[in-house]
Amino acid sequence: MSLKLNGYHNAKLSGQNGTSTNGHANKITDPDIGHRYTYEVLVETVDFIKSRVPFEPVVGIICGSGLGKNQIRHKNASDILYLFSEIDPFTGSLAECLTSPIEISYTTIPNFPQSTVKGHAGSLVFGHLSGLPTVCMKGRFHYYEGYPLWKCCMPVRVMKLLGVTHLIITNAAGGLNPKFKVGDIMFVNDHINIMGFAGNNPLQGPNDERFGPRFPPMNQAYNRTIINLAKKVAKEIGLADRVHEGVYTCLGGPNFETVAELNMLKMLGADAVGMSTVHEVITANHCNMTVFAFSLITNECVVHYETEDEPSHEEVMDVGKQREDSLKQLVTELLKEVFHLGITTRRG
Ligand SMILES: O=P(O)(O)O[C@H]1O[C@H](CO)[C@@H](O)[C@H]1O
Numbered sequence: 001m002s003l004k005l006n007g008y009h010n011a012k013l014s015g016q017n018g019t020s021t022n023g024h025a026n027k028i029t030d031p032d033i034g035h036r037y038t039y040e041v042l043v044e045t046v047d048f049i050k051s052r053v054p055f056e057p058v059v060g061i062i063c064g065s066g067l068g069k070n071q072i073r074h075k076n077a078s079d080i081l082y083l084f085s086e087i088d089p090f091t092g093s094l095a096e097c098l099t100s101p102i103e104i105s106y107t108t109i110p111n112f113p114q115s116t117v118k119g120h121a122g123s124l125v126f127g128h129l130s131g132l133p134t135v136c137m138k139g140r141f142h143y144y145e146g147y148p149l150w151k152c153c154m155p156v157r158v159m160k161l162l163g164v165t166h167l168i169i170t171n172a173a174g175g176l177n178p179k180f181k182v183g184d185i186m187f188v189n190d191h192i193n194i195m196g197f198a199g200n201n202p203l204q205g206p207n208d209e210r211f212g213p214r215f216p217p218m219n220q221a222y223n224r225t226i227i228n229l230a231k232k233v234a235k236e237i238g239l240a241d242r243v244h245e246g247v248y249t250c251l252g253g254p255n256f257e258t259v260a261e262l263n264m265l266k267m268l269g270a271d272a273v274g275m276s277t278v279h280e281v282i283t284a285n286h287c288n289m290t291v292f293a294f295s296l297i298t299n300e301c302v303v304h305y306e307t308e309d310e311p312s313h314e315e316v317m318d319v320g321k322q323r324e325d326s327l328k329q330l331v332t333e334l335l336k337e338v339f340h341l342g343i344t345t346r347r348g
């Protein structure tokens with residue numbers, strides 16, 4: 001099978017054969033070498049999916065905690081879960097907005113990691129959303145599950161190879177900005193890659209130029225035009241007073257933050273904190289996808305000691321459930337606008 005990506009198709013996999021992208025002799029100290037997904041391994045995964053899905057998705061959606069948990073009804077227990085009928089677009093999880101869905105469990109997809117977190121069902125759902133061929137990840141992978149960042153982001157590259165140009169990333173997050181209330185939505189306009197400060201980055205290790213450049217820029221990681229459209233859509237559907245823009249930051253988890261950590265993150269300029277998304281955004285930008293991300297504020301971060309309030313994953317999932325309908329409406333209406341305007345990918 002031959003897949004062409006941004007003119008990188010014939011480029012050599014640099015870094016694994018003794019030559020690095022900057023031309024220096026390469027002594028690899030990467031402990032994951034030999035385990036990382038090569039381009040060819042991902043093509044194997046993509047071929048499996050293509051053999052089961054009769055169309056190419058252009059939109060990808062990653063469902064955050066509580067937004068991808070429901071199992072879709074299916075008629076048999078085989079690996080492909082063909083659904084009976086169209087599903088009401090405003091009930092159930094984000095994936096249930098897809099019409100004529102085809103659901104493939106992660107357990108059956110070659111080379112795919114497995115979901116281990118409550119609220120992350122563990123399947124890819126293919127279908128149409130606002131008329132656009134779409135793939136939805138019901139269940140993402142987190143660093144705290146024990147997956148290295150490059151593995152957490154493997155599905156982003158799979159989506160790219162499947163044909164996805166526009167990626168919508170959703171997450172549940174704690175609100176650091178005092179203006180944010182539980183149930184509000186924050187359109188992510190930038191991030192702080194705290195794990196990256198310590199040298200942990202999904203692009204670490206050999207770079208395969210068929211995906212993207214060794215040193216990708218990240219100053220326009222979140223598509224400005226889509227953020228503006230999302231604000232317009234939010235206004236139209238009566239959510240204007242529940243949406244904000246802001247900076248997301250990701251810690252490794254799984255524990256929620258201490259009071260001192262939260263105050264530090266606030267000082268750094270973060271408006272919301274979670275345990276995902278940043279590495280997915282980096283990987284998507286690296287392979288020239290257009291990215292839109294939003295956080296559902298599921299809890300207000302506790303930034304002082306005089307309280308008995310504590311965050312919990314149950315609360316996170318409950319708020320996801322309560323706000324599901326608004327989020328689905330937002331995404332559905334937004335996609336109509338994005339493709340009406342014909343927003344292109346980052347590098348054209
Ligand atoms: O980022 P998502 O997957 O939405 O989930 C967030 O919610 C969970 C904690 O309750 C963590 O996984 C955190 O990252």
Ligand SMILES: Nc1nc2[nH]cnc2c(=O)[nH]1
Pocket residue numbers: 172173174175251253255256257273274275298299301311316
């Ligand atoms: N790290 C982190 N992740 C979250 N996910 C949902 N809420 C939170 C939070 O307060 N902190």
